[in-house]
Amino acid sequence: NAxxxxxPKFQVLKTGQSMTLQCAxxxxxxxxxxxxxxxxxxxxxxxxxxxxxxxxxxxxPNGYNVSRSTTEDFPLRLLSAAPSQTSVYFCxxxxxxxxxxxxxxxxxxxxxx
Amino acid sequence: xQRVTQPEKLLSVFKGAPxxxxxxxSYSGSPELFWYVQYSRQRxxxxxxxxxxxxxxxxxADLNKGETSFHxxxxxxxxxxxxxxxxxxxxxxxxxxxxxxxLFVKA
Numbered sequence: 001n002a003x004x005x006x007x008p009k010f011q012v013l014k015t016g017q018s019m020t021l022q023c024a025x026x027x028x029x030x031x032x033x034x035x036x037x038x039x040x041x042x043x044x045x046x047x048x049x050x051x052x053x054x055x056x057x058x059x060x061p062n063g064y065n066v067s068r069s070t071t072e073d074f075p076l077r078l079l080s081a082a083p084s085q086t087s088v089y090f091c092x093x094x095x096x097x098x099x100x101x102x103x104x105x106x107x108x109x110x111x112x113x
Numbered sequence: 114x115q116r117v118t119q120p121e122k123l124l125s126v127f128k129g130a131p132x133x134x135x136x137x138x139s140y141s142g143s144p145e146l147f148w149y150v151q152y153s154r155q156r157x158x159x160x161x162x163x164x165x166x167x168x169x170x171x172x173x174a175d176l177n178k179g180e181t182s183f184h185x186x187x188x189x190x191x192x193x194x195x196x197x198x199x200x201x202x203x204x205x206x207x208x209x210x211x212x213x214x215x216l217f218v219k220a
Contacts, residue, residue: 043157092208106156
């Protein structure tokens with residue numbers, strides 16, 4: 001199993017540009033989440049999904065969209081990037097009902113100029 | 114509301130000294146609590162969870178429901194313990210993290 005994969009690893013955008021951060025998992029996990037990691041603020045939940053077709057907002061959803069058309073994929077979209085969205089983004093997944101830990105992807109480092 | 118508080122942003126100790134990283138939580142139900150560690154430029158990895166009551170790399174953490182705390186402890190810190198440590202609470206579908214504590218172990 002590849003686990004949780006994220007692409008790209010690094011990205012630089014200009015203010016106002018759009019892009020999609022990709023996240024995929026091959027463990028048949030129902031739950032998937034997106035976090036952003038900022039110094040002094042830890043990891044903050046952006047959006048999460050409990051299954052294909054079902055998404056919900058986390059702590060800091062503004063400026064981000066998500067969709068979950070398949071169990072495997074959970075892309076995060078920035079429609080109009082802002083400098084405040086400069087961060088490291090982590091995707092995570094876990095099997096529903098599991099007492100196991102979440103599995104994290106390697107992260108995407110995004111800089112918005 | 115779900116909330117995790119880690120009051121210390123930075124904790125600096127000497128090698129061999131005891132270390133305690135504090136975590137307090139707020140949750141109305143029965144929480145699942147975790148400690149994650151992140152070494153420099155690596156992804157988060159699970160350190161331990163309250164459910165298994167285990168000791169990993171010499172670290173332990175006890176859930177105190179009365180004080181709503183889940184502090185992480187190690188009797189003798191090592192230089193390789195230097196990292197970011199995150200306390201996390203899983204309630205329902207969501208996992209919420211604290212702001213993290215950077216542990217720096219000095220030689």
